[in-house]
Amino acid sequence: MTQPPASSSPAPVVPRFFVSQRITVMVNRYEIRAANPDGTEGALLAVAEQKRMKLKEEVVFYADESRTRPVFSFKARQRLDVHARHDVLDEHGTPLGSFSKKFGASLLRSTWELSAPGLEAVGRERRPVIALLRRFWELIPYLGDVWVPFVFHFDFVDTATGAPVLVSERRKAIRDRYDVSVPDPRVDFRVAAAMAVALDALQSR
Numbered sequence: 001m002t003q004p005p006a007s008s009s010p011a012p013v014v015p016r017f018f019v020s021q022r023i024t025v026m027v028n029r030y031e032i033r034a035a036n037p038d039g040t041e042g043a044l045l046a047v048a049e050q051k052r053m054k055l056k057e058e059v060v061f062y063a064d065e066s067r068t069r070p071v072f073s074f075k076a077r078q079r080l081d082v083h084a085r086h087d088v089l090d091e092h093g094t095p096l097g098s099f100s101k102k103f104g105a106s107l108l109r110s111t112w113e114l115s116a117p118g119l120e121a122v123g124r125e126r127r128p129v130i131a132l133l134r135r136f137w138e139l140i141p142y143l144g145d146v147w148v149p150f151v152f153h154f155d156f157v158d159t160a161t162g163a164p165v166l167v168s169e170r171r172k173a174i175r176d177r178y179d180v181s182v183p184d185p186r187v188d189f190r191v192a193a194a195m196a197v198a199l200d201a202l203q204s205r
Helices: 128-138 189-201
Strands: 016-023 027-035 041-051 058-062 070-076 086-090 095-101 111-116 119-125 153-158 164-171 177-181
Touching: 016 189, 027 189, 041 189, 058 189, 070 189, 086 189, 095 189, 111 153, 111 189, 119 164, 164 189, 177 189
Parallel strands: none
Antiparallel strands: 016 027, 016 177, 027 041, 041 058, 058 070, 070 086, 086 095, 095 111, 111 119, 119 153, 153 164, 164 177
């Protein structure tokens, strides 16, 4: 797979952070917060906003709650394609990486590909049985769209070495909340945050 050109700006690395979802009428919003050494939520790192009913899926990440300064984003390359490749872009539109959902493999167990300069990774739902149960649940009218009772996790590994790259663990909470670990220092925080939000925003598509 062709690697995107690297951004000229320094790549920020955040080894652990939290993602929490807020649902509003016309948009989905996500808070990304750093993890303190004791495991509690720390400083706000970004606020993401997913507008609904767009021909090309796009999520913009802002510097703070005012949502006046976009700092990075991810955007689908194709229109109305649930398995389109999504590019992660810095605030100037320079590519930082990309990801896409693998259609065939995801029929039974959601599988994603993640690319960044010097890195190719694949991520899968950790528990195959939970993946199957979740699919049956999503077939139930209404319930499958508004509430998923299963706690599921994703593990991304380097395709060359099998070493862990990114781990997203969903926590039991009223609103969706994820604990994200990034053990590989090659993964730009913006790419990691984009992938973590996509696992929630695009998962059921």
